[in-house]
Amino acid sequence: xxxxxxxxxxxxxxxxxxxxxxxxxxxxxxxxxxxxxxxxxxxxxxxxxxxxxxxxxxxxxxxxxxxxxxxxxxxxxxxxxxxxxxxxxxxxxxxxxxxxxxxxxxxxxxxxxxxxxxxxxxxxxxxxxxxxxxxxxxxxxxxxxxxxxxxxxxxxxxxxxxxxxxxxxxxxxxxxxxxxxxxxxxxxxxxxxxxxxxxxxxxxxxxxxxxxxxxxxxxxxxxxxxxxxxxxxxxxxxxxxxxxxxxxxxxxxxxxxxxxxxxxxxxxxxxxxxxxxxxxxxxxxxxxxxxxxxxxxxxx
Amino acid sequence: xxxxxxxxxxxxxxxxxxxxxxxxxxxxxxxxxxxxxxxxxxxxxxxxxxxxxxxxxxxxxxxxxxxxxxxxxxxxxxxxxxxxxxxxxxxxxxxxxxxxxxxxxxxxxxxxxxxxxxxxxxxxxxxxxxxxxxxxxxxxxxxxxxxxxxxxxxxxxxxxxxxxxxxxxxxxxxxxxxxxxxxxxxxxxxxxxxxxxxxxxxxxxxxxxxxxxxxxxxxxxxxxxxxxxxxxxxxxxxxxxxxxxxxxxxxxxxxxxxxxxxxxxxxxxxxxxxxxxxxxxxxxxxxxxxxxxxxxxxxxxxxxxxxxxxxxxxxxxxxxxxxxxxxxxxxxxxxxxxxxxxxxxxxxxxxxxxxxxxxxxxxxxxxxxxxxxxxxxxxxxxxxxxxxxxxxxxxxxx
Numbered sequence: 300x301x302x303x304x305x306x307x308x309x310x311x312x313x314x315x316x317x318x319x320x321x322x323x324x325x326x327x328x329x330x331x332x333x334x335x336x337x338x339x340x341x342x343x344x345x346x347x348x349x350x351x352x353x354x355x356x357x358x359x360x361x362x363x364x365x366x367x368x369x370x371x372x373x374x375x376x377x378x379x380x381x382x383x384x385x386x387x388x389x390x391x392x393x394x395x396x397x398x399x400x401x402x403x404x405x406x407x408x409x410x411x412x413x414x415x416x417x418x419x420x421x422x423x424x425x426x427x428x429x430x431x432x433x434x435x436x437x438x439x440x441x442x443x444x445x446x447x448x449x450x451x452x453x454x455x456x457x458x459x460x461x462x463x464x465x466x467x468x469x470x471x472x473x474x475x476x477x478x479x480x481x482x483x484x485x486x487x488x489x490x491x492x493x494x495x496x497x498x499x500x501x502x503x504x505x506x507x508x509x510x511x512x513x514x515x516x517x518x519x520x521x522x523x524x525x526x527x528x529x530x531x532x533x534x535x536x537x538x539x540x541x542x543x544x545x546x547x548x549x550x551x552x553x554x555x556x557x558x559x560x561x562x563x564x565x566x567x568x569x570x571x572x573x574x575x576x577x578x579x580x581x582x583x584x585x586x587x588x589x590x591x592x593x594x595x596x597x598x599x
Numbered sequence: 600x601x602x603x604x605x606x607x608x609x610x611x612x613x614x615x616x617x618x619x620x621x622x623x624x625x626x627x628x629x630x631x632x633x634x635x636x637x638x639x640x641x642x643x644x645x646x647x648x649x650x651x652x653x654x655x656x657x658x659x660x661x662x663x664x665x666x667x668x669x670x671x672x673x674x675x676x677x678x679x680x681x682x683x684x685x686x687x688x689x690x691x692x693x694x695x696x697x698x699x700x701x702x703x704x705x706x707x708x709x710x711x712x713x714x715x716x717x718x719x720x721x722x723x724x725x726x727x728x729x730x731x732x733x734x735x736x737x738x739x740x741x742x743x744x745x746x747x748x749x750x751x752x753x754x755x756x757x758x759x760x761x762x763x764x765x766x767x768x769x770x771x772x773x774x775x776x777x778x779x780x781x782x783x784x785x786x787x788x789x790x791x792x793x794x795x796x797x798x799x800x801x802x803x804x805x806x807x808x809x810x811x812x813x814x815x816x817x818x819x820x821x822x823x824x825x826x827x828x829x830x831x832x833x834x835x836x837x838x839x840x841x842x843x844x845x846x847x848x849x850x851x852x853x854x855x856x857x858x859x860x861x862x863x864x865x866x867x868x869x870x871x872x873x874x875x876x877x878x879x880x881x882x883x884x885x886x887x888x889x890x891x892x893x894x895x896x897x898x899x900x901x902x903x904x905x906x907x908x909x910x911x912x913x914x915x916x917x918x919x920x921x922x923x924x925x926x927x928x929x930x931x932x933x934x935x936x937x938x939x940x941x942x943x944x945x946x947x948x949x950x951x952x953x954x955x956x957x958x959x960x961x962x963x964x965x966x967x968x969x970x971x972x973x974x975x976x977x978x979x980x981x982x983x984x985x986x987x988x989x990x991x992x993x994x995x996x997x
Contacts, residue, residue, distance in 0.1 A: 428980070469985045
C-alpha cells in the first residue's frame with residue numbers, strides 16, 4: 300500500500316487540479332437478463348453497489364464528474380444527471396449533499412424507467428447504442444470544458460446479458476471511436492462471458508472482469524474499476540484474459556477461424572458463395588483459384 | 600473549389616460569381632466563423648453524397664507521386680511547400696491505413712526529370728512515414744517528370760491481381776513537366792489498365808493534369824491554402840467507388856486467436872516472422888497469433904502465413920472499414936420549434952440559439968448540430984437507431 304502512495308506522489312501529472320475524470324457508468328437494467336430472472340432482488344443489490352461505487356468516484360476528487368446511464372429493454376437513458384432540473388436535497392444525517400442527490404436521482408429515474416415498461420417480452424440489451432450515447436455525451440463534455448482543463452473519460456459497463464453478434468457493427472464503431480478519443484471502456488460482466496466487449500476493452504485499453512461472485516460486486520468495483528487507468532498498472536489486478544479476435548461471419552453471425560472475405564466490401568462469409576449478399580457482387584471463380592490469386596497479390 | 604467544371608468551358612464564360620459575398624464578418628469582425636461555416640456546409644454536402652450501396656474498391660493499392668523539384672522549395676506554404684506536404688502526408692498515411700486496413704501504399708518522388716521509388720508497395724505505415732520524413736534533407740533540383748513517375752508506378756501496379764483497386768495520387772508543385780515522349784500515350788495506357796489517377800496541384804491548374812484526372816476517373820484540385828490542402832488530401836482516405844473493370848473474388852483469410860491455455864502457462868515458442876531474419880533474430884516468447892490452419896506463430900497482424908499461404912488478419916482490422924459500407928443514415932435538417940427539449944445523444948438542452956436541429960429518418964430522434972457532425976464524422980452509428988430494437992439493424996440490412 301505504501302508503495303502505491305509513493306508512486307502516486309512522484310507522478311504529478313494526474314494529481315494536478317487541472318485534470319478531472321469523467322466516469323460514465325452504464326448499468327444494464329434489462330429485466331430479461333438471466334440472473335435477474337432467477338432472483339429479482341439482485342437488482343437492488345447491484346444498484347446499491349453501483350451507487351456506492353459512483354459516490355466513491357466523486358469522493359476521490361472534488362472535480363470528478365459522474366454520469367450514470369441505464370440500458371433498458373426498449374430504450375437507454377441517462378439516469379444521472381437526469382433530464383430536467385436536479386431534485387431538491389436537504390442534508391440528511393450529515394451526509395455530503397451530492398451523495399444524497401446521486402442516490403435519490405438514480406433511484407427516482409430508474410424506478411420511473413422500470414415502471415414505464417411492464418411488458419414481459421424478453422429482448423436483448425442494446426449496449427452498443429448506449430455506449431454510442433455515452434460517447435456523444437463525453438464529446439459534448441470535451442467541447443464545453445473550460446480551456447486549460449483536461450478531462451480523462453472512461454466508461455464502465457456493468458451487465459449480465461449475453462453477447463449478441465447482431466450488434467457487431469455498432470460495437471466496432473463505438474470501440475474505434477472510443478480509441479480515437481482516448482476513452483477507456485471497462486467491462487464488468489456479472490453473469491456471462493462477453494467476448495465482443497472483451498475485444499472492446501482490449502482495443503481501448505480498459506479492463507475486463509468476469510465477476511466470480513455476484514455477492515462481492517462492490518468489492519470488485521472498488522478494487523478493480525475505481526483506480527484511474529494510469530494507476531492501474533501499479534496495482535495487482537486480476538491477470539488479463541486472452542482476447543479472442545475471431546470474426547463473426549455475415550451469413551450466420553457465428554464466430555469463425557477461417558473465412559472468405561469479399562474483395563469489394565470486406566464482408567466475411569464462412570462458406571464460399573457465388574454472390575456477395577452485402578454488395579451483390581458476383582464472384583467469378585471458386586475457392587482454390589481465388590487462393591492462388593491472393594498469393595500473387597501479397598508479394599510485397 | 601472542388602466541383603468538377605466542364606472542361607470545354609472557360610472561366611469567364613460561366614456566370615458572374617460574387618465570391619466575396621459568401622464571406623461575412625461576424626460580430627467581432629472575424630472571418631473564421633464564416634469560413635468554418637463554408638467548410639461545414641461542404642462537409643454536409645459530401646456526407647449526403649455518401650450512400651451505402653455503391654461498390655467501393657476496398658483493397659486499395661496507392662502510389663503517391665511526390666514532386667520534389669525546384670518548385671517545392673517555394674515558401675507560399677509555410678515553412679516550405681515540401682515541409683508542409685511532408686507534415687500533412689505523415690497524418691494522411693496513418694489515417695489511410697487506419698481506414699483502409701488491408702490496403703497497400705508506395706511512394707515515388709519526381710525530381711531532376713527522374714522518378715525514384717523511395718518505398719515499395721507495403722501495408723505498414725511506419726516504414727512509409729520514416730521514408731517520407733527523411734525527405735526533408737533531399738535537394739530539390741530540376742523539373743519533375745510526370746510521365747516517368749506514372750510509368751514507374753504503372754510497372755508495379757500492372758502486376759497486381761484484377762480484384763485490387765489501383766490508384767495513383769500526384770502531389771504537384773511545379774507548373775511544368777519534362778517528359779521523354781508523348782504523355783497522352785501513357786494516359787491512354789493508364790486508362791486501359793483502370794488505374795485511377797488523382798492530382799492535387801499546389802500552384803495553379805495545369806491542363807495536362809486535368810486531362811490525366813478526367814481520363815482516368817480521378818479528381819483534380821488545386822489548393823487554396825494549407826487547410827484546404829489537408830482537406831483535399833484527407834478526401835483521398837475514403838475508398839473510391841470500384842472501377843467498372845474490377846474483378847471481384849472471395850479471398851480466404853484466417854482469423855488467428857491466441858492458444859487456449861486454461862490455467863497453465865503458454866509454452867515458449869518462436870515466431871515465424873523473425874525466424875530467419877538476420878538483423879533481428881527470433882526470440883522465444885509466449886503469446887502471439889497462431890495461424891488457424893497450420894499453427895505457425897506470428898507476432899504481428901496482418902500477415903501472410905509463410906507455411907500455408909493463408910492471409911491472417913484480425914477481425915477488428917476488417918471492421919475498421921465497415922462504416923464506409925454501412926454509413927449512418929443522413930439526418931434531415933429541421934427548423935427548431937421546441938419539438939424536444941434535449942438532444943437525444945448528448946443531453947444538451949436546446950435553446951433559442953439552436954435554429955436548426957437534426958432528425959434521423961429511421962428512428963426520428965432529434966440531435967444537435969455538434970452531435971450530427973460527431974456521429975457522421977467519427978461514430979458512424981446513430982445512437983437513436985442503435986438503442987431502439989426495431990431500428991438497430993437498419994444500417995446493416997438496407
